[in-house]
Amino acid sequence: MSLAAPRSRPVTTRTVLLVAAALVLAAISLRALDPQRVAWIRSYIVIFGSLLVQALPFVTLGALAAALVEVFVPIGTLERLGRLPRPLQLPAAALAGLAFPICECGSVPVARRLAQRGLKPSAAVTFMLAAPVVNPVVIASTFVAYRARPSTWTMVGGRFALGMLVAIAVGWVIGNRSVDELLKPNPEDVHERHLPVERPEARWRRFFSHLGNDFLFMGRYLILGVTIAAAIQTFLPASALTSVAGVPVVSIVVMMVLAAALSLCSESDAFVAASFVQFGPAAQLAFLVSGPMVDTKLLTLYAGTFRRGFVRAVVAVVFVTTLVSTLWLGVITG
Amino acid sequence: MSETVVEHGGIGVRSAHSTRQRWSAVRVAGAVVLGAWAAAFWFLLVTGRDALYLSTRTEWVVPVAAVLLSAATLGRLASARSSHPEPLGRRELGVVVAMIVPVLVLTALPATTLGSYSAGTRAPVSGSRFSATPGDVATGELSLVDVAAAQTTPEAERALAGRAGETVTFVGFVARYGSTLADEFMLTRYVVSCCVADATVASVRVVNVTPGRFDENDWVEVTGTIYPIGREVIVDATSVGAVPRPDRPYLSA
Numbered sequence: 001m002s003l004a005a006p007r008s009r010p011v012t013t014r015t016v017l018l019v020a021a022a023l024v025l026a027a028i029s030l031r032a033l034d035p036q037r038v039a040w041i042r043s044y045i046v047i048f049g050s051l052l053v054q055a056l057p058f059v060t061l062g063a064l065a066a067a068l069v070e071v072f073v074p075i076g077t078l079e080r081l082g083r084l085p086r087p088l089q090l091p092a093a094a095l096a097g098l099a100f101p102i103c104e105c106g107s108v109p110v111a112r113r114l115a116q117r118g119l120k121p122s123a124a125v126t127f128m129l130a131a132p133v134v135n136p137v138v139i140a141s142t143f144v145a146y147r148a149r150p151s152t153w154t155m156v157g158g159r160f161a162l163g164m165l166v167a168i169a170v171g172w173v174i175g176n177r178s179v180d181e182l183l184k185p186n187p188e189d190v191h192e193r194h195l196p197v198e199r200p201e202a203r204w205r206r207f208f209s210h211l212g213n214d215f216l217f218m219g220r221y222l223i224l225g226v227t228i229a230a231a232i233q234t235f236l237p238a239s240a241l242t243s244v245a246g247v248p249v250v251s252i253v254v255m256m257v258l259a260a261a262l263s264l265c266s267e268s269d270a271f272v273a274a275s276f277v278q279f280g281p282a283a284q285l286a287f288l289v290s291g292p293m294v295d296t297k298l299l300t301l302y303a304g305t306f307r308r309g310f311v312r313a314v315v316a317v318v319f320v321t322t323l324v325s326t327l328w329l330g331v332i333t334g
Numbered sequence: 335m336s337e338t339v340v341e342h343g344g345i346g347v348r349s350a351h352s353t354r355q356r357w358s359a360v361r362v363a364g365a366v367v368l369g370a371w372a373a374a375f376w377f378l379l380v381t382g383r384d385a386l387y388l389s390t391r392t393e394w395v396v397p398v399a400a401v402l403l404s405a406a407t408l409g410r411l412a413s414a415r416s417s418h419p420e421p422l423g424r425r426e427l428g429v430v431v432a433m434i435v436p437v438l439v440l441t442a443l444p445a446t447t448l449g450s451y452s453a454g455t456r457a458p459v460s461g462s463r464f465s466a467t468p469g470d471v472a473t474g475e476l477s478l479v480d481v482a483a484a485q486t487t488p489e490a491e492r493a494l495a496g497r498a499g500e501t502v503t504f505v506g507f508v509a510r511y512g513s514t515l516a517d518e519f520m521l522t523r524y525v526v527s528c529c530v531a532d533a534t535v536a537s538v539r540v541v542n543v544t545p546g547r548f549d550e551n552d553w554v555e556v557t558g559t560i561y562p563i564g565r566e567v568i569v570d571a572t573s574v575g576a577v578p579r580p581d582r583p584y585l586s587a
Contacts, residue, residue, distance in 0.1 A: 008425035009423055010421035011427050015427070016422065023438065026438060027441075028442075030443050034443065034444055040451055045443065045446075046387070047448070047531055049386075049439065050387035050388065050529040051529065051531050052440070053375075053378065054395060054529040057395035057399035058395070061398070063406075204409070205413040207409070212361075215368065216364055216433070220429055223432060223436055234452070234455075262531070263531070264531060264532050265529065265531075265532070267392075267528055271532060272534070
């Protein structure tokens with residue numbers, strides 16, 4: 001299990017048994033009292049459960065891919081990608097997302113491991129942000145969501161192009177920061193790398209160790225993010241924001257904030273964006289580009305994975321670049 | 335856990351420079367979390383509760399997660415013995431609890447669906463999310479998906495208007511708002527693309543209903559005559575009966 005250093009005081013067997021008994025009691029109480037009889041609790045629990053049931057498998061897949069990278073990709077392999085001419089590195093990393101049809105939750109552990117295995121941090125971050133936007137499944141779902149509208153190709157092409165642009169912009173801002181400047185230390189990894197092993201640990205043991213570590217590391221932040229996102233989804237009426245739909249800049253900002261609050265999967269968010277017919281294509285595009293890069297559940301994942309300055313930089317660059325580029329698009333497309 | 339060493343009041347505290355393989359309490363605790371989530375996904379799969387959270391398009395993630403997490407649990411357990419076992423600290427125990435509580439919420443609570451409370455806060459459906467075309471709406475048996483799609487595009491709206499006076503049968507749950515009259519209710523279904531978090535609302539106004547017969551969130555089958563009036567669709571009920579909640583309570587886009 002991965003933890004924030006330093007390790008906390010050991011607990012006794014009695015404490016563990018008491019906690020286990022409390023969990024069993026909590027389960028029995030939940031069943032007997034059924035708090036879902038209260039309407040808002042029912043909505044909250046269903047939305048909370050659905051976000052988790054959908055996102056956690058992708059975190060697992062991401063942890064699986066990350067463990068494969070950690071165990072089977074030799075150190076130095078990814079460093080060779082860094083020898084590409086700099087103007088090509090970040091676009092190449094962003095385009096790599098085409099080969100990874102995974103949601104945003106899965107791309108975080110993969111990017112973390114890629115950076116740890118020698119890929120330039122700026123390229124790893126560019127990949128992490130671009131993959132959930134430019135992958136084929138998301139392109140297809142965006143096309144389906146907008147296929148009956150005059151703005152079909154504006155939305156599909158615009159999402160792809162702006163997704164690439166914003167991800168590359170963040171990578172550019174990250175620049176030459178080192179892995180240590182980017183990632184928070186994961187004490188479990190540090191602990192395992194410094195064990196005084198008598199003989200090398202078998203690959204399969206290392207694989208499962210890293211798979212479990214990444215799942216547990218990401219899972220708890222995902223749960224925190226989903227807890228907040230479900231509350232927002234339960235209490236925020238969709239109609240609350242429509243009064244500003246016609247105001248050019250404000251409507252784009254509102255849609256970006258809404259995307260961050262709702263924390264939708266990038267494979268389904270186009271259908272929700274398309275339902276906000278009061279908002280123009282520029283505002284809807286802002287929703288589609290910024291949502292898979294900055295949302296409530298992702299922010300908790302980022303906060304657990306990256307250093308604070310990085311999270312601030314991602315939020316600022318994603319918001320500013322998306323705002324400016326969608327405003328330009330709005331001007332060009334009328 | 336039989337070989338877990340307890341020293342100084344802690345679980346799995348090891349002596350320095352030990353080379354003997356012992357259970358690492360931290361790794362075992364991690365396996366417990368992985369196992370709990372694996373069990374939760376198997377539970378969702380076996381009981382069919384995955385349909386309460388996901389659309390048909392994304393339900394594949396449940397068996398995938400169940401298998402992957404089961405394998406991860408076994409692998410974690412198989413590698414849980416270490417010559418340098420780590421003790422379980424308060425913080426780690428807190429993480430274990432935080433990650434197991436959602437499993438309890440998913441498995442211990444009675445099965446339920448998104449109800450009428452959320453119908454008032456969610457956006458109506460977008461016509462473009464449906465495969466139903468104006469041609470589909472104009473012919474064949476009308477479904478609630480057709481009606482929802484017709485409420486959002488002018489062509490489909492006109493096609494539905496041409497079906498006025500026909501008899502329809504829809505299944506949904508009862509929703510009422512402040513302006514809903516006593517002998518009416520909104521027959522509602524959620525339309526889901528991936529999971530319930532992206533649900534949008536499809537509904538028709540059912541009139542000529544016996545007041546007080548049905549409560550909010552009751553599942554009913556309504557048969558009656560359809561009258562599309564602009565973007566609103568009214569069904570003049572000839573029969574309304576209670577039905578069990580469908581196995582798939584959400585419509586898939």
